[in-house]
Amino acid sequence: MANTKIEWTAETWNPTVGCSKISAGCQNCYAEVMAKRLQAIGVVSYENGFALTLMPQRLSKPIKKKKPTTYFVNSMSDLFHKDIPELFLNRVFEVMEKTPRHTYQILTKRAERMEQYLKNKKIPPNIWLGITAENKKDGMPRIEILKKIKASIKFISVEPMLEDIGKLNLTRMRIAK
Numbered sequence: 342m343a344n345t346k347i348e349w350t351a352e353t354w355n356p357t358v359g360c361s362k363i364s365a366g367c368q369n370c371y372a373e374v375m376a377k378r379l380q381a382i383g384v385v386s387y388e389n390g391f392a393l394t395l396m397p398q399r400l401s402k403p404i405k406k407k408k409p410t411t412y413f414v415n416s417m418s419d420l421f422h423k424d425i426p427e428l429f430l431n432r433v434f435e436v437m438e439k440t441p442r443h444t445y446q447i448l449t450k451r452a453e454r455m456e457q458y459l460k461n462k463k464i465p466p467n468i469w470l471g472i473t474a475e476n477k478k479d480g481m482p483r484i485e486i487l488k489k490i491k492a493s494i495k496f497i498s499v500e501p502m503l504e505d506i507g508k509l510n511l512t513r514m515r516i517a518k
Contacts, residue, residue, distance in 0.1 A: 350413040350446055354402055356433050357418040357425055358386060359393040364450055365503055366475030372417045393424050400432055403440045411444040421451040421458065430458060434468075441467050448473060448498055452486035464492045471496035476503045488514060 358376060362368070372391070379387040386396060403412060414420055420433065437445045448471040449455050455470065464470070470492045474480025480499070487495050495514055499506060 351411040352413070353416040354399070354412040354414055354445075355396060355417045356399050356436075357393060357395050357415055357420070357422070357429075359389060359391045360418050360422060361393065361424075364475065364479040366450060366473055366479065366501055369501065376417060393418065393422055395425070395429055397429070397432070400436055403436055403443050403445075406443070409442040409444075411446065414445050414447045419449050419451055420447055421449045421454040423451070423454060427458065434462075437468050438465055441465060443467060444469065446496070447471065448496075450479070450483070452483040456486050456490055459490055459492075464490070466493040468492065469494040469496060471498055473498050473500065474506055475499070475501055477506050480506055484509065488512070 360367075360370070360372065362370070376387055376391040380390045386394070403410070414433070414437075420430070437443070444467050446469045447455075450473045452472045455472075459470075470487065470490060472480070472483040472487045474484055474497050480497075484497060487497070497509070497514075
């Protein structure tokens with residue numbers, strides 16, 4: 342049973358919270374609204390509101406969970422934000438690699454950094470990589486970058502859909518059934 346209202350995942354795992362706007366798809370960010378709400382009611386970890394904050398204390402969550410689980414990684418942030426140090430990214434990926442019983446869904450608007458970070462790494466099959474394609478201007482280049490990354494499962498989120506992005510060329514993309 343899912344512990345989240347996100348219909349395509351079971352749980353969320355947020356080793357970082359907060360973000361900064363980089364495209365039109367960020368204008369009505371649900372995570373920013375939620376972070377401000379959580380800050381207002383005094384929830385620990387949201388003292389900084391929506392400012393990017395590393396949460397190293399959360400790295401062990403998947404390790405402790407024995408039951409295979411599908412995690413949406415950083416539902417309240419972007420794992421490939423420019424201000425997340427590579428050393429911290431390494432720690433996040435180490436956790437995912439050490440827990441092959443879990444599936445990790447990573448969704449980013451920062452496809453360039455994802456590609457750069459992963460270019461010389463073998464991506465385990467339990468790590469799914471996705472990009473957001475909210476419009477043609479930002480989404481199409483991200484799709485082309487995603488195609489170049491060697492991952493077992495790749496996905497595209499067209500949310501928020503700001504315009505018709507047209508017919509997609511999904512060559513080199515595996516279609517999940």
